[in-house]
Amino acid sequence: MNATLSTRTICCKVALDSVADAMVHATQQAFNRAATYCASVAWEQGVTNKNKLHHLVYGATRAEFGLGAQLACCARDKAAEAVRAARSTGSDTCPVFGADSSIRYDARTYRLMSLDRVSLNTVHGRVVGQLVLGDYQRRHLYDTTWKIGSAELLRRANVWYLHITQTKANPAPDEPTGVLGVDLGIVNLATDSDGETFSGEQVKHVRERRFRHRQRLQTANTRRARWRLRQLAGKEARFQRQVNHTISKRLVQKAKQQRKALALEDLKGIRARATVRRSQRRQHANWAFHQLRQFVSYKAQCDGVRVSFVDPRYTSRTCSACGHCDKANRKTQDQFLCGACGYQANADVNAAVNISRAAVNQPIVSASPVGAGYKLPA
Numbered sequence: 518m519n520a521t522l523s524t525r526t527i528c529c530k531v532a533l534d535s536v537a538d539a540m541v542h543a544t545q546q547a548f549n550r551a552a553t554y555c556a557s558v559a560w561e562q563g564v565t566n567k568n569k570l571h572h573l574v575y576g577a578t579r580a581e582f583g584l585g586a587q588l589a590c591c592a593r594d595k596a597a598e599a600v601r602a603a604r605s606t607g608s609d610t611c612p613v614f615g616a617d618s619s620i621r622y623d624a625r626t627y628r629l630m631s632l633d634r635v636s637l638n639t640v641h642g643r644v645v646g647q648l649v650l651g652d653y654q655r656r657h658l659y660d661t662t663w664k665i666g667s668a669e670l671l672r673r674a675n676v677w678y679l680h681i682t683q684t685k686a687n688p689a690p691d692e693p694t695g696v697l698g699v700d701l702g703i704v705n706l707a708t709d710s711d712g713e714t715f716s717g718e719q720v721k722h723v724r725e726r727r728f729r730h731r732q733r734l735q736t737a738n739t740r741r742a743r744w745r746l747r748q749l750a751g752k753e754a755r756f757q758r759q760v761n762h763t764i765s766k767r768l769v770q771k772a773k774q775q776r777k778a779l780a781l782e783d784l785k786g787i788r789a790r791a792t793v794r795r796s797q798r799r800q801h802a803n804w805a806f807h808q809l810r811q812f813v814s815y816k817a818q819c820d821g822v823r824v825s826f827v828d829p830r831y832t833s834r835t836c837s838a839c840g841h842c843d844k845a846n847r848k849t850q851d852q853f854l855c856g857a858c859g860y861q862a863n864a865d866v867n868a869a870v871n872i873s874r875a876a877v878n879q880p881i882v883s884a885s886p887v888g889a890g891y892k893l894p895a
């Protein structure tokens with residue numbers, strides 16, 4: 518089996534002096550005009566193979582748009598990928614790149630140098646910029662277990678940002694010695710079969726507060742209120758992402774330490790299965806279980822932890838002690854009491870144990886549903 522790859526993107530500010538800034542700016546315009554031209558050729562002639570497209574556009578890209586040989590190839594690649602993506606989604610319009618769209622850099626057109634500097638190709642020769650790195654960026658960028666790949670340079674509010682892609686071959690998964698089952702829910706976002714819970718209480722609190730705030734703004738419906746609403750939406754998504762990162766990280770670390778595989782519910786059934794009180798429905802529909810599962814899959818792959826997905830039916834109503842299955846076993850949201858053997862437990866823990874058992878009885882899925890190309894934005 519081929520090793521799968523993990524991909525991540527590190528976003529760094531790039532400081533350029535005014536001369537370099539003008540050169541990069543000119544390059545950005547020429548590059549995106551060239552990419553738009555390449556895309557139009559690819560679109561009209563139905564060619565998205567980079568080598569084939571190369572012969573059709575290379576001469577014109579260099580002569581008409583003044584790109585050097587290497588940047589011309591980058592423009593072609595960007596165009597070919599965009600056209601392929603557009604066709605695969607059934608779009609009927611050819612991709613166009615605005616003057617402020619990014620410049621694609623590859624191993625031949627940019628280079629990381631000592632002292633956090635970066636050398637960039639432009640239409641007027643190379644320039645050297647200074648990367649502005651925080652702890653996070655420095656730690657990730659210079660982690661040599663990750664291989665530096667291509668990058669995208671773009672400007673936002675007069676600041677240049679370089680989005681550097683890194684890849685790493687995933688380790689072959691450990692042969693697991695057991696399974697850590699994970700039950701996802703509303704009150705406890707995640708509960709594992711060891712009985713550890715990742716509470717949703719604090720999360721719930723924050724979300725409730727934000728929801729009421731949103732409602733007030735919606736009622737007000739002024740320009741300022743609409744602006745605040747857009748801001749809040751972004752804040753909410755970032756908060757949710759952060760929580761999901763924390764939980765998935767903890768789960769994968771734990772499984773890794775215990776040399777266990779992870780088992781999660783197959784979420785296709787999660788909404789249909791759960792009977793949710795009206796007051797909880799909003800949180801339930803919103804909460805990104807899907808994202809949490811993606812994060813778990815991604816991190817597990819990076820760490821060589823196997824993940825399997827089990828059928829969620831009956832996991833919450835089956836007794837993990839005797840196997841007796843009855844809806845009445847689950848007394849309340851958090852209480853499980855078996856009608857046959859009298860076993861009592863926290864309902865989520867009981868479910869997590871069932872999930873871990875179910876995973877043992879089925880083939881382990883080592884390739885996660887999140888493919889090798891899944892990008893985890895920095």
Ligand SMILES: [Zn+2]
Nearest residue numbers: 836839855858
């Ligand atoms: Zn029982």
